[in-house]
Amino acid sequence: MIDIKVNKNLESKTIAVLENGKLIETYEENKANQEARKEGNIYLGIVKDIVPGMQAAFIDIGTEKNSFIHAKDIIPQIDEKKEKKVEPKIKDVIKAKEKILVQIQKDSNEKKGARISTHIKLTGKYIILMPNTTILTISQKIENDKERERLTNILKNILPQDMGAIIRTATENKNEDVIKKDLDKLLKQWEQIRNSFENSKNEPQLLYKGPSILEKILIDIPTEKINSIELNDSKEYQEIQEKIKDIKIILTEEDLLKKYDIEKQIEKAKQRKIWLNCGGFITIDPTEALVAIDVNSGKYTGKSSLEETTYKVNYEATIEIAKQIRLRDIGGIIIIDYIDMKKQENKDKIENLLKEELKKDRAKTQVEGFTKLNLMELTRKHICSHNS
Secondary structure, X not given: OEEEEEEEOOOEEEEEEEEOOEEEEEEEEEHHHHHHOOOOOEEEEEEEEEEHHHOEEXXXXXXXXXXXXXXXXXXXXOOOOOXXXXXXXXXXXXXXXXXXXXXXXXXXXXXXXXXXEOOOOXXXXXXXXXXXXXXXXXXXXXXXXXXXXXXHHHHHXXXXXXXXEEEOHHHOOOOHHHHHHHXXXXXXXXXXXXXXXXXXXXXXXXXXXXXXXXXXXXXXXXXXXXXXXXXXXXXXXXXXXXXXXXXXXXXXXOOHHHHOOHHHHHHHHOOOEEEOOOOOEEEEEEOOOOEEEEEEOOXXXXXXXXXXXXXXXXXXHHHHHHHHHHHOOOOEEEEEEOOOOOOHHHHHHHHHHHHHHHOOOOOOEEEEEEOOOOOEEEEEOOOOOOOO
């Protein structure tokens, strides 16, 4: 079972997700990064500058820096398996000074403004609603063909004609009433956003604030898997009580990081080198372009052949790497430099193990496999863009 601890002090807030007492996710918020995080927010924006050479435009959404939008993020989404995608010229799809409804896909940084899109997504517990498209997809983590067909048919029957959706993993084995309730809530949200956009003056403004880190966790993790939420801040405790009815909520005056010995686990998660039980170790090195993870045999010599020894270290490393990627909320391109294996059979086993372990992660991951240089390549989308 999963327990969520929300520890607040004068300077920051730490959200720790524990499974059977072990830390599996952690997020740190302070005033600066809380204000900086705008991913998921929906704005009324005003087109400022169109840059034909880049097939892009800069949009004023009321933030310090103008946001950036590409032509492909303006034209309606289509099912590319059924239709051929044609990208028109940017100047043919938007005009300077017009208002535009956009959602932040990637937060701004010191160098660039936020990356935005007109392809709005509203996330519920079971459904991700995609207005203005008819695309209907289902989570790849739902593997049973009959269940996939059942859920797809349910959505086809209850989804409005001009709406698309993604069926989330948590929808598996849920009945139509539960799914419809979630969908109706999202449709109501969309109606409010659209009405606000149509009835507002032509000036940049926030129309919808995306879920907080804690709200996102509670949306993503199935309710039946959450044992309790424990907080040490009375104001946040009251807010959560008003929103959540099916989960045990506890208020305490104690420092939760000390009470549950979470500080040591968080500190360990920040270390560059992580030792494996076998005596090998991995190192994690973030760069601007990607995160490099190196596997080393360390003290482990093994008692059998070099290939079996290598496989043993790589096997343990794979389990730990999947755990660390989730714990540190590592996003973007990830390259793993395993110890070289001669047998293709062993490479396949390691790749399949990595895919299996990453299924525990609620973030979207894509394992690309071993490259020609024998490096494992994968991508992962951040759960929270400002995680420490």
